[in-house]
Structures are given as C-alpha cells and as structure tokens.
Amino acid sequence: MAILDTASDMRLTAGRAPAGMAATCIYISTRLTNELRTQGDIARIAQVTEVTIRNRYKELMKELEININL
Helix, strand or coil: CHHHHHHHHCCCCCCCCHHHHHHHHHHHHHHHCCCCCCHHHHHHHHCCCHHHHHHHHHHHHHHCCCCCCC
8 A cells, every 4th residue: 555655646637437446556566575376376366457567667766766685
C-alpha cells in the first residue's frame, strides 16, 4: 500500500488501469521482501498482461527511485 500511496501522491497512477498498478505494486513488494513471484503468476491472478506489469514496473522503479539488489 505504501508503494501505491506514494505513486498516487506523485500522480503516477493517473490514466493507468487500477488492476495494472495494483499488480505492479504487488510484484515490487514481492521483490523487496524476497517472496518472489513471477510477473506471469501475478498477471494471471490480477487479470492483466505481463507486459502491463513490466511497463509499470519500469516506470515506478525509476520515478520512485526504488533499488533492488540482486
């Protein structure tokens, strides 16, 4: 929720499908907590495409300056 709230405050969610943004925030949170899920798994459950998650992921990671160490 913190990721989504911050993105919303920065107006990064404007014009974006809510399901895609929610799925992307879930994907980012799984990466941050090392509870890894694939984009495909999350996309299937959220009923969005993997491409949607991938595109929103790139945008949010850049704009929110989130760094994930591998």
